[in-house]
Amino acid sequence: MRWFGWSALSALALSGCDLGVEDERVGGIDNIRLINAGDDPANWITHGGTYSEQRFSPLDQVNRDNVGELGLAWFADMDTARGQEATPLVMDGKLYVTSAWSKVFAFDAATGEPLWSYDPQVPGETGVKACCDVVNRGLAAWGENLFLGTLDGRLIALDRDTGEVAWEKVTVDQSQSYTVTGAPRVIDGKVLIGNGGAEFGVRGYIAAYDALDGEELWRFYTVPGEPDEKDPEYLKAAAETWNGDFWKLGGGGTVWDSMAYDPELDLLYIGVGNGSPWNRAYRSPGGGDNLYLSSIVAIRPETGEYVWHYQTTPGETWDYTATQHIVLADIEIDGRERQVLMQAPKNGFFYVLDRATGEFISAEPYIPLNWATGVDDDGRPIENPETRIDQTGEPALVMPGPLGGHNWHPMAYHPGENLVYIPAFEAAMLYVPQANWKPDPARGFNIGFDMGAGDLPPDLGFRQEVGATVKGRLLAWDPVNQEARWTVEHPGAWNGGLLATGGGLVFQGTQEASFNAYDASNGERLWSFDAQTGVVAPPIAYTVNGEQYVAVLAGWGGALALASDGGIIAKDGAVRNISRLLVFKLGSTAQLPPAPELAKAPLDPPPSRADAATIEVGRAAYARYCSVCHAPGAVGSTVLPDLRRSGALENRMAWQQIVHDGALSGNGMASFEGSLSPEQIEAIRAYVIKRANEDKAMEAELAKQRVARR
Ligand code: CA
Numbered sequence: 290m291r292w293f294g295w296s297a298l299s300a301l302a303l304s305g306c307d308l309g310v311e312d313e314r315v316g317g318i319d320n321i322r323l324i325n326a327g328d329d330p331a332n333w334i335t336h337g338g339t340y341s342e343q344r345f346s347p348l349d350q351v352n353r354d355n356v357g358e359l360g361l362a363w364f365a366d367m368d369t370a371r372g373q374e375a376t377p378l379v380m381d382g383k384l385y386v387t388s389a390w391s392k393v394f395a396f397d398a399a400t401g402e403p404l405w406s407y408d409p410q411v412p413g414e415t416g417v418k419a420c421c422d423v424v425n426r427g428l429a430a431w432g433e434n435l436f437l438g439t440l441d442g443r444l445i446a447l448d449r450d451t452g453e454v455a456w457e458k459v460t461v462d463q464s465q466s467y468t469v470t471g472a473p474r475v476i477d478g479k480v481l482i483g484n485g486g487a488e489f490g491v492r493g494y495i496a497a498y499d500a501l502d503g504e505e506l507w508r509f510y511t512v513p514g515e516p517d518e519k520d521p522e523y524l525k526a527a528a529e530t531w532n533g534d535f536w537k538l539g540g541g542g543t544v545w546d547s548m549a550y551d552p553e554l555d556l557l558y559i560g561v562g563n564g565s566p567w568n569r570a571y572r573s574p575g576g577g578d579n580l581y582l583s584s585i586v587a588i589r590p591e592t593g594e595y596v597w598h599y600q601t602t603p604g605e606t607w608d609y610t611a612t613q614h615i616v617l618a619d620i621e622i623d624g625r626e627r628q629v630l631m632q633a634p635k636n637g638f639f640y641v642l643d644r645a646t647g648e649f650i651s652a653e654p655y656i657p658l659n660w661a662t663g664v665d666d667d668g669r670p671i672e673n674p675e676t677r678i679d680q681t682g683e684p685a686l687v688m689p690g691p692l693g694g695h696n697w698h699p700m701a702y703h704p705g706e707n708l709v710y711i712p713a714f715e716a717a718m719l720y721v722p723q724a725n726w727k728p729d730p731a732r733g734f735n736i737g738f739d740m741g742a743g744d745l746p747p748d749l750g751f752r753q754e755v756g757a758t759v760k761g762r763l764l765a766w767d768p769v770n771q772e773a774r775w776t777v778e779h780p781g782a783w784n785g786g787l788l789a790t791g792g793g794l795v796f797q798g799t800q801e802a803s804f805n806a807y808d809a810s811n812g813e814r815l816w817s818f819d820a821q822t823g824v825v826a827p828p829i830a831y832t833v834n835g836e837q838y839v840a841v842l843a844g845w846g847g848a849l850a851l852a853s854d855g856g857i858i859a860k861d862g863a864v865r866n867i868s869r870l871l872v873f874k875l876g877s878t879a880q881l882p883p884a885p886e887l888a889k890a891p892l893d894p895p896p897s898r899a900d901a902a903t904i905e906v907g908r909a910a911y912a913r914y915c916s917v918c919h920a921p922g923a924v925g926s927t928v929l930p931d932l933r934r935s936g937a938l939e940n941r942m943a944w945q946q947i948v949h950d951g952a953l954s955g956n957g958m959a960s961f962e963g964s965l966s967p968e969q970i971e972a973i974r975a976y977v978i979k980r981a982n983e984d985k986a987m988e989a990e991l992a993k994q995r996v997a998r999r
Contacts, residue, residue, distance in 0.1 A: 318430040323996045331439035331832040333379040336472040340550040341617040344701040352792030355811030356816045360877035367868035371420035372846020379831040387425040391439040399833040405452035415441045416957030418466040421848035427472035431500040438469035458503035476590040483544025487565040493543035507593030509879045511542035513806035523595035527580040531575045541565030549615040557590040562610040568737025569606040569679040578603035583611045597647030606679045608691035609636040614699045635693025653771035656694035691716025701787035701825040712784045715760040719743035732964035733914040741912025744922035747983035775812035783849040785829025798824020820882040822867035844868035855927035892985040895939040898976030907976030923980040933981035
């Protein structure tokens with residue numbers, strides 16, 4: 290961490306303390322510890338490893354030469370079977386990790402002995418406010434406490450030794466569809482946390498809370514509200530770029546994941562999300578850039594004062610968030626050492642910015658895309674007019690689709706190789722404007738596009754063809770020349786977060802249930818472990834008593850997992866969720882229990898008797914209210930109940946009791962009363978019955994294909 294040079298030294302001089310790399314004890318976390326986290330690779334004390342969020346561990350005990358001897362040291366099963374996205378923290382030989390439903394677990398980092406656990410008791414019905422599974426991405430540390438953001442919008446301080454609650458603060462209006470899934474960060478005793486909900490009509494912000502008692506110190510809104518003379522200048526400037534009564538729809542711009550901090554410049558960087566609703570024609574009639582959607586914004590952490598912004602996607606309409614992982618590094622460009630900020634946001638361009646000023650340096654596509662032909666010298670994308678579908682007219686097939694060229698999965702930066710490793714993703718979507726869209730702030734996807742209009746027809750060959758176009762790859766990106774130095778093509782699409790190490794390795798999990806180590810210089814796979822489940826969370830490294838460990842949280846889930854077929858066309862076979870923390874060390878030989886079979890009973894739906902008009906009502910309602918959790922087209926994921934196989938499918942009463950009356954709300958299936966009429970709910974049942982019958986026929990055809998292949 291070259292750029293921490295003087296501040297690290299002066300911080301040490303001021304404190305008169307010696308960090309002592311040999312000493313694995315950290316004690317209370319303070320500014321000195323956090324600013325110098327890169328000099329203390331024994332511990333992992335902040336989300337991205339350091340404030341620069343490079344996710345680079347200098348540890349080299351596990352390296353290119355011996356990684357073949359890496360084995361399972363211990364593992365711990367989680368008590369939920371939902372998406373696992375957390376980065377653990379390690380301090381003083383203890384490992385702290387969060388799991389689905391915002392739960393926290395503490396372990397002895399060397400032996401795996403459970404120390405304590407904490408369940409914030411998030412109400413089950415909060416699940417329907419979450420766009421992308423009931424995930425949590427991790428904790429922050431300050432003093433003797435850990436800080437947890439919960440799905441229902443609370444910020445909770447926990448005693449690191451006992452897991453006892455020190456204080457608790459509600460950070461959102463819980464009557465709206467805000468959720469918190471991101472990891473907090475702490476700067477100088479201020480706990481920073483944003484929120485999500487831009488598919489559900491919220492107004493995004495990030496806020497700072499006093500680490501001692503949870504008092505809110507400042508709040509930074511990313512999009513303008515109803516214009517007010519007292520608004521700060523940056524929001525008045527933003528309001529000029531919006532049209533109509535935009536504030537009535539929330540606007541979006543949620544800060545649900547990325548943050549980074551440069552202590553020398555004293556700038557906090559946040560990534561801002563998509564517009565709410567997505568369709569700009571509804572959100573800001575007549576157009577406009579809609580600041581600060583899809584932007585990187587630099588903020589003064591002491592006051593929450595705006596400093597600069599860079600907007601990646603002006604007039605965002607495709608769910609192109611810039612909430613993706615932000616990495617800070619000092620790199621030489623055109624013979625000059627530049628303090629840069631790097632991001633691969635959803636829109637498919639890799640950006641290099643000057644992080645002191647926000648000046649645009651360069652941007653090139655890191656995956657195939659069609660919404661723009663490039664980025665001009667001023668840093669503004671050159672848009673393809675055929676993909677600007679916000680005028681409620683013609684649909685357009687746009688690349689990337691709403692899952693982006695890169696989603697939340699963290700990148701890693703290796704300073705020795707000067708490479709950024711990107712978990713990249715390739716999938717287009719047909720954007721079909723929804724005619725006469727009206728907001729429903731209570732429930733459902735509020736995006737102004739018809740999420741079901743692009744459903745694939747029940748044609749096995751066609752589905753297999755489309756499935757083959759969805760791709761995932763690990764890219765080793767040269768940020769100076771803006772090109773891939775090497776690429777690993779993965780069989781599955783949704784590949785995991787990354788860790789780079791001083792041992793010349795890059796660690797990554799995959800959709801197809803493996804956890805791998807690659808040579809950081811050329812991408813050669815040097816080691817692989819059968820994780821039995823998709824691994825999407827990013828790994829970390831640490832030491833206890835001088836021995837290096839690598840830890841990763843396994844467990845298939847998140848946005849793509851909920852959207853994908855868990856049966857018929859699932860490329861490379863369906864992956865089931867086994868939520869489990871995996872910890873590795875050289876020479877260890879622990880074994881996982883045998884993997885249970887992923888067995889789905891053959892489809893056996895009642896006959897489809899409803900008329901076409903009813904089924905169309907059901908299709909449209911399903912697309913808006915059900916598809917985000919139960920998969921578009923009701924194709925059935927492996928994470929949440931496959932409605933085609935629901936026992937309630939043939940029972941009108943039972944179906945109403947669940948969907949209308951909320952009989953299963955404790956499990957996360959909230960009541961849709963008020964958003965859906967009993968008639969619409971019955972029409973959804975008719976639609977799912979029709980889909981189940983279509984897929985039953987496809988299953989039979991697929992079985993024939995398999996026999997023929999044998
Ligand atoms: Ca979004």
